[in-house]
Amino acid sequence: MSVIYCLNPHCEDPKNDTKTKKCRSCQSNLILHRRYVAIKKIGRGGFGTTYLAVDMAQKNRYCVVKQLELAASNPESHRTALDLFAREAKTLAKLDHPQIPKLLDYFEENEQFYLIQDFVLGKDLEKEIKKGSIYQESSAKQFLRNMLPVLKYIHSQKVIHRDIKPGNILREKETNKLFLIDFGAVKEQANTQLMSQNPQSAFTKISVGTMGFAPPEQLAMRPVYSSDIYALAATCIFLLTGKAPKDLCDNTTGELAWEKHTTVSGTFAKVLNKMLELDVRKRYPSADDVIKALELVPYEQELAGSMVNLSSGKDSGDEEEEVTIASSTSQNLADAIRKRKEKLGGNIGGARNQPNIASLSQPKLQLTPEMIVQDYRQGNRNFSQQVLNELDLEGLKLAGASFSQSKLIGINLQKANLYRTNFYNANLAQANLKEANLQRAELYKANLKNADLQGADLMGANLNSAILKDANLGGANLRGAKVDDEQLKTAKTNWRTVFPDGKRRWW
Template identity: 50%
Template sequence: MSYCVNPNCPHPENPEFSERCQACGSRLLLRDRYRVVKGLGQGGFGATFLAQDEALPGEPSCVIKQLRPSGTAPHVMQMARELFEREAKTLGSIGNHPQVPRLLDYFEEREQFYLVQEYINGLTLQQEVKRNGMLSEAGVKQFLSEILPLTQYIHERKVIHRDIKPANLIRRAQDSRLVLIDFGAVKNQVSQAATSASGQTALTAYAIGTPGFAPPEQMAMRPVYASDVYALGVTCIYLLTGKSPKDLDYNPTTGEMMWEHLVHLSQHLQEVLRKMLEVSVRNRYQSAEEVLRALEMEPYLESLANSLVSQPV
């Protein structure tokens, strides 16, 4: 099937090798090489599609993200274009990591912006939990040992993901490694590239993320590296309980997530998660590296506790 990416098309499905959409007349081959075969998701920023690259042998699959500016006025388009190109280059640089999809191409066509990324075959952590059940404490520690160095790598390149959650973590089928997808920076900045009456532009409009996974400072448009740490903490709670943030209770006074009664964990991991989930960013771990160091302290703390207990009175 060929799929039309025109956001206003009433019937986007077309026969496999069609050149133009039968419903709206739009050309179906993007950049004369990418044939979209189905939609993967849609949001306020645009849409995501599965496509085939007909310019390469074997026509390998790829993911295409269509980003829609919030207006078509020349100054809006120019701002969107500059932000898009800058952020695409950022994605290109972090895509050199084996746990981040490679950026294969980016372009503008018919006043829409497109990112082409490597297709990752596998299940998301959300799908895994629904299929196989919750993780044990050991499973969550293994998850953190794999995802925290990646988060640190991203932060060292001055990028805040802003949408870490189980649905954006795919376990790649070929090697079982976790891959972090759907970086928020580009889709946010391009879709909001319009100057409002107050003069606010996409440079300051950073309210992005998934409610429940995004901490208060991020929802208040002031994301920091520790915002990703909070989202990782919420992801751990999901992996341990199978419950999304919307299904949990919160302390009405502090706004803290109430999760301890749902799990049986060592005191050390409980304390680490509690600090990752601090509502106040000042009290939270400030970096992924800090969380890693805290986790690595566990055997030393256990050894110290045992030595104190075993000492004669």
């Protein structure tokens, strides 16, 4: 690090070199909470200022420091705001989802309030679209299928995000996984209370979401769970059209006149419009309802493609790669449907012997290692509910892929990169996972009976309810993993095994 930032919001010259522990401009301490050092300003928003920081207590691990800025003008209101903030931060701390950056810490220091979160290296969807590419129907539906389960989870925890928009959805660089960031609930809770105490507070200082993405009831300070559904649909419209919702608003009805700016099927448009209903009573009440509605869209409509480039021919290499990925994935879908039609005698669209649409939504093709590598490189990383027993995938890079509920008995994944890979309820019995990178992998309810995990890196992995009977964990790194002693007693460990507390046990 070459620069350290002073976090005193009133500091006139916050940049400092690394040779000092106190700000040379205002003499404030540069080490926050005796461990965090801010090294780069990431941005400013309704919440306050966000910094990239180094956690000196965790071997210089990167994290995000968010400094709250409150619209409080007197000590009593300021204290009320901080109390409410702390209460809401405790709620956010309970959120544990692979697509939400973990809240690591929260505290007050020097009358400022701070949140410390996991750092996710990536680019938000607003920046992606502004580079010149927009989504077509297939990628828009895939976006919704990726994000709706996140909404379902946070709503089950009685949390409303309140600020869903493209800028608050981050695509991780290494895995392409989407993350929901910047929960607006905290500041809104605090400032709503302050407004009731001081009605003269400027309305523009109250955080109620982002204009165009927030529905009417949220702007009226009465958000409900389906407010997030409206905002997610408005985000989807931005991805499909490249236009901000406020620029699509019909001044007479207040509705979004978006359909003439893109081409989607009538069925999909109907789903989006119901998500965008201004009347809460007519809108989908839950994320689960939208998920079920999307499942009714015929599989053939997935052939719309993934992205269309709007630039004038001066694309960067990254943009060209995105377009290539999109068209190749679309071709894979077309081939899958063609093969299924041939197998079923071409009767998919006919009245006689017509198969159930739901059965077509996930074509069961026998995947080979070559097909998995090709699909992964082309951006298709969903290998859920497949039969992949005894496949040889040694050394492959499959970070962020999903093998949820797949049969992987005896599979060879030795030395594979499986960072953040999803193995929920997968059968990995007798699998070879020696020296595999399984950091932060999702192994909830996975069957790892007799699996070889010698030397595997399982740091931060979720092994809750996983079957570990006779699994070989000799030399494995389980630091920070979610696994209990009863599970570990059924596995094989040795003096080289690093347990969740970071220690080795000498038997």
